[in-house]
Amino acid sequence: MAITQTSTFLHKSEGASRFFAQVTNETQGQLGMIWLLSYAAPDQETHDAVNAADRLFNNAVATWTSRTDLFALLRAAAGKDEELDPESRLWIQSKLRDFISAGHGLADEKTIKQHLSKRSVIDQLRKQYNNNLRNNNAGLWIDEADLIGIPESDMKSWTEYNGKRFVPFANGGYKTAMARAHKAKTRERMYLAEEAKVPANVDILRSIISMRDAQARLLGFDNHGSFRIQNRAIKSTEYVQKFLEQLRQSLVPHGRDELQILRQVRDEHRLLIENVANDDGFTEDDRFYPWDLEYYKRIHSLRSQIDDTEISQLFPLEHTVLAMLRLFESFLGLKFTQISSDHLDPAWIWHEDVQIWEAWDNKEGEFIGFLYLDILWRENKYKGSQNVNIKSGYLKPDSTRNFPATVLMCSFPRSNESNCVLLKHREVVTLFHELGHGMHDLISHFGEMPSTLLENWCWDREVLKHLSCHYTLLSEQYLSEWHERYPDAPDPPAQIPDDLLETIAKTRNTNRGLRLLHILVVSIFDLKIHTPQTHEEIEQVDLGKLWYGLREEIEGLDMTRSRAVGHEQAIFGHLLSGYDVGYYGYLSCLAYAQDVFQEYFAKDLHNRDAWDHFRYEILEYGGSHPDQLQMLQEYLGREPNYSALQESLLL
Known part of the structure; x- marks a missing residue:
């Protein structure tokens, strides 16, 4: 964390500690750019340079965190507790925790060096694991006859050879196949191949989990979970286990009801698909396979008159991003201005897709920071959606301000037929969520809760109407092409129709229980692999068996076939990218977000006083508050309601 306000620490503390703070602030922008390029570098050469820089920095961190003299200085500075303002105190304590995590105060000098050496090995393995995921551009060659149901536009975008199409796992190929391919056997092939796509990660994951546990025990902790939980908002793994078990008891019945509905949809629908009647992928019993989930969710949505293709035409990415920024201007009293490409220094951007926006405080007229947008898929780019902080804001010793910069980093599939990228409703929700991270990165930072809270706005009729615009209004060419496809149809509606808005709003909780159950699976898996009773327990655990x-x-779900060939536990990167003993945060933040929403926003999404209260009591404190749960309690004026998530499913 960078110091974000004037701190008496910079003037009252030891000179060495003051220098440490200044160096941390002055270098975090450079380090942030290296971190950014690990996600977004356009070529392998740059990725290799980033990896080399990362190794150098990790070695430097290991060197200075091994120094007992620096630990003594920080501990002495922390001892001046009564002389420090809260933010300075938090900064000192966070740096002190870094040294304690390295073993200071827990182990002798020899053990500290041993621990740091092993930690460097773990860091390199984590980098290798995530590089394996980022660099994987695999897919399957599938006969065109087995791709019945795939839209023509997608088929045209996939490479053709000798009657087959190459369906990539990335750039929307996998998702399209799972949701659209009529043949269950095709979906099964795609699913099993995708979850087995990075076999090298299986051993890397096992090695890291084992080494993490050994390292924690070396420092006197029970396991990696008890070591890692120190730096979480919730400080007890036992409390987290209790929270997850309560969710399990309440969510599983919802999920079973939803799965039974999908079984009924499957059994009715398969009788209507004559051209796949002999497809041996169909089952004649109650088993439900994972490769059937997205397909029958879509069929179920169609029965509710929700057509992703129709909806996406009303949310062109170009318009939707601008409309979202206008909403945030209204909500938070901000003003966003795009920097023209004519005024962009080439050194400021890493790819031609990148846009840069200035953020201003509309009321005070003060500059706040920079928002970068890099939101389309490309090779060598991280395959996911996230917000990446380049640098935090802080006051320099001369009282001038260094302004924050943050990047909305997504991989939305590129358009197949034109330059107009269209968003499905779930992608609208994702975009708004991640843009929310950008807002509280510019103002301050408070984990997942604010951006999760903002997802509620993507189900509101008025907000969706504001965000929508039929893509044909963006250019005459789009309208002409649309009429070529639908020659007898009138011009499409300019905005999303009221009846479609009503349908979307009514289906918010459709299959939501199943989505939450998958997050619960990852959360419990995370906790189990990081809280073994003994080291021998983690050495002997079968991670695939545990996961499936x-x-x-x-x-x-029936995961029998996956067990035989898959390793799904090793194809996502969260648990090796800072979310270890923390994935439960998605669920706890969902609960907090729903509690805040019901308390302040449910009756009026645009309430100016509620938004000001949220900005100044949550967003601006953000990560600079010493106790984020206490901050939330003070904001609510009571204890948070941990049942708000379950209650929201019943609304």
Whole structure:
């Protein structure tokens, strides 16, 4: 964390500690750009340079965190507690925790060096694991006859050879196949191949989990969970286990009801698909396979008159992003201005897709920071959606301000037929969520809760109407092409029709239980692999068996075929990218977000006083508050309601 306000610490503390703070602030922008390029570098050469820089920095961190003299200085500065303002105190304590995490105060000098050496090995393995995911551009060659149901536009975008199409796992290929391919056998092939796409990660994951546990025990902790939980908002793994078990008891019945509905949809629908009647992928019993989930969710949505293709035409990315920025201007009293490409220094951007926006405080007229947008898929780019902080804001010793910069980093599939990228409703929600991270990165930072709270706005009729615009209004060419496809149809509606808005609003909780159960699976898996009773327990655990067992027990899916060939536990990067012993945060923040929404916003999404209260009591404190749960309690004026998530499913 960078110091974001004037701190008496910079004037009252030891000179060495003051220098440490200044160096941290002055270098975090450079380090942030290196971190950014690990997600977004356009070529392998740059990624290699980033990896080399990362190794150098990790070695430097290991060197200075091994120094007992620096630890003594920080501990002495922390001892001046009564002389420090709260933010300075938090900064000192966070740096002190870094040294304690390295073993200072817990182990002798020899053990500290041993621990730091192993930690460097773990860091390199984590980098290798995530590089394997980022660099994977695999897919499947599938006969065109087995791709019945795939839209023509998608088929045209996939490479053709000798009657087959190459369906990539990335750039929307996998998602399209799972939701659209009529043949169950095709979906099964795609699913099993995708979850087995990075076999090298299986051993890397096992090695890291084992080394993490050994390292924690070396420093005197029970396991990696008890070591890592120190730096979380919730300080007890036992409390987290209790929270997850309560969610399990309340969410599993919802999920089972939803799965039974999908079984009924499957059994009715398969009788209507004559051209796949002999497809041996169909089952004649109650088993439900994971490759059937997205397909029958879509069929179920169609029965509710929700057509992703129709909806996406009303949310062109170009317009939707601008409309979202206008909403945030209204909500938070901000003003966004795009920097023209004519005024962009080439050194400021890493790819031609990147846009830069200035953020201003509309009331005070003060400059706040920079918002970068890099939101389309490309090769060598991280395959996911996230917000990446380049640098935090802080006051320099001369009282001038260094302004924050943050990047909305997504991989939305590129358009197949034109330059107009269209968003499905779930992608609108994702975009708004991640843009929310950008807002509280510019103002301050408070984890997942604010951006999760903002997802509620993507189900409101008035907000969706504001965000929508039929893509044909963006250019005459788009309208001409649309009429070529629909020659007898009138011009499409300019905005989303009221009846479609009503349908979307009514289906918010459709299959939501199943989505939450999958997050619960990852959360429980995370906690189990990081809280073994003994080191021998983690050495002997079968990670695949544990993972697929949880998916069967909690989600109710049949994972038999996956067990034989898959390693799904090793194809997502969260647990090796800072979310270890923390994935439960998605669920706890969902609960907090729903509690805040019901308390302040449910009756009026645009309430000016509620938004000001949220900005100044939550967003501006953000990560600079010493106790974020206490901050939330003070904001609510009471204890948070941890049942708000379950209650929201019943609304």
